[in-house]
Amino acid sequence: MKPAITYELLHECKQTGARRGIIHTPHGDIQTPVFMPVGTQATVKSMTPEELKDEVKAQIILSNTYHLYLRPGNKIVKEAGGLHKFMNWDRAILTDSGGFQVFSLGPLRKITEEGVEFKSHLDGSTHFLSPEKVMEIENDLGSDIMMAFDECCPYPSTYEYTKDSMERTTRWAIRCKQAHKNEENQGLFGIIQGGFYKDLRTKSAEDLIKLDLPGYAIGGISVGEPKEEFLDILNFTAPLMPKDKPRYLMGVGTPDYLIEAAIAGIDMCDCVLPTRIARNGTALTWNGKVVVRNATYERDWTPLDSECDCYTCKNYTRAYIRHLIKANEILGVRLLSIHNLRFLTSLMERVRIEIENDNLLTFRNEFYKKYGYTKE
Numbered sequence: 001m002k003p004a005i006t007y008e009l010l011h012e013c014k015q016t017g018a019r020r021g022i023i024h025t026p027h028g029d030i031q032t033p034v035f036m037p038v039g040t041q042a043t044v045k046s047m048t049p050e051e052l053k054d055e056v057k058a059q060i061i062l063s064n065t066y067h068l069y070l071r072p073g074n075k076i077v078k079e080a081g082g083l084h085k086f087m088n089w090d091r092a093i094l095t096d097s098g099g100f101q102v103f104s105l106g107p108l109r110k111i112t113e114e115g116v117e118f119k120s121h122l123d124g125s126t127h128f129l130s131p132e133k134v135m136e137i138e139n140d141l142g143s144d145i146m147m148a149f150d151e152c153c154p155y156p157s158t159y160e161y162t163k164d165s166m167e168r169t170t171r172w173a174i175r176c177k178q179a180h181k182n183e184e185n186q187g188l189f190g191i192i193q194g195g196f197y198k199d200l201r202t203k204s205a206e207d208l209i210k211l212d213l214p215g216y217a218i219g220g221i222s223v224g225e226p227k228e229e230f231l232d233i234l235n236f237t238a239p240l241m242p243k244d245k246p247r248y249l250m251g252v253g254t255p256d257y258l259i260e261a262a263i264a265g266i267d268m269c270d271c272v273l274p275t276r277i278a279r280n281g282t283a284l285t286w287n288g289k290v291v292v293r294n295a296t297y298e299r300d301w302t303p304l305d306s307e308c309d310c311y312t313c314k315n316y317t318r319a320y321i322r323h324l325i326k327a328n329e330i331l332g333v334r335l336l337s338i339h340n341l342r343f344l345t346s347l348m349e350r351v352r353i354e355i356e357n358d359n360l361l362t363f364r365n366e367f368y369k370k371y372g373y374t375k376e
């Protein structure tokens with residue numbers, strides 16, 4: 001049986017080793033490296049599927065198992081014909097396992113070998129998620145890529161805690177594989193854990209690779225640690241991952257982290273950042289962040305970003321968007337969301353070109369200078 005998800009390597013950047021490839025999915029091909037917008041509750045906040053396709057040029061989006069299990073319920077989504085039909089999205093979807101959300105509940109949850117008992121953030125009701133239950137939910141949702149149930153360690157964590165957590169994540173991945181009921185149409189990815197301990201990262205990768213899953217992710221970094229620690233573990237872990245399968249770095253969406261991820265050989269990244277900062281009145285541009293709600297833009301008749309090809313930049317000024325944000329008009333958030341999402345997808349389009357031209361390191365340095373980053 002052919003796996004639901006396969007990876008085709010097209011080119012490796014001679015400057016960096018960054019990968020240019022294609023992920024083949026049941027709902028279309030994904031050109032990589034790719035940024036994936038997050039649609040936690042079966043919607044990328046304030047965006048229609050048509051806008052995501054036509055304006056943002058999103059190839060794949062994420063949804064969240066934990067949130068959709070609680071509301072509207074995975075059985076409702078299944079009755080609707082799966083997530084694609086439910087939300088009217090005909091391209092690829094990745095569902096995360098809900099592990100990060102459950103573990104971020106802190107005192108509201110209790111971890112055992114069997115799974116996690118937690119209280120709903122919506123109504124306080126008690127629920128239990130096991131690897132088997134998570135697979136049932138993700139099978140009902142019908143996403144193209146399903147993430148295995150894992151434990152995401154807080155930062156910082158002790159070596160012993162991290163080791164126990166990593167080993168449990170591996171045991172849960174084995175149970176996820178056994179419980180997965182739709183391998184023909186849905187690919188299950190394992191998540192490499194191990195915190196900031198390189199020996200644990202190595203062990204996690206080795207054990208998960210033995211399961212021969214169609215893809216692998218790096219979890220448990222970009223969780224509040226300093227950038228140099230993030231880069232150290234990223235650059236250590238990425239080469240441990242199979243070359244012939246997709247490599248996913250979870251929860252990363254700032255421009256510098258996206259470029260560094262590509263340099264490290266990562267194919268997929270996701271983050272809520274572009275829509276979250278849009279709601280705060282902030283735009284990402286090729287010349288750095290623009291906090292459009294600031295008074296300095298009150299009479300600024302230029303677009304958010306003169307180098308951007310998005311609907312917002314082609315049609316509206318900073319002054320108008322500032323007015324909308326200050327007046328709490330929904331359109332302001334929508335216009336900023338379109339722009340920020342398109343900025344990150346266009347950044348990755350550029351990264352793909354630079355990889356093909358063996359020029360990613362040079363591009364990174366030029367981008368950092370223009371954006372206002374200092375290279376660490």
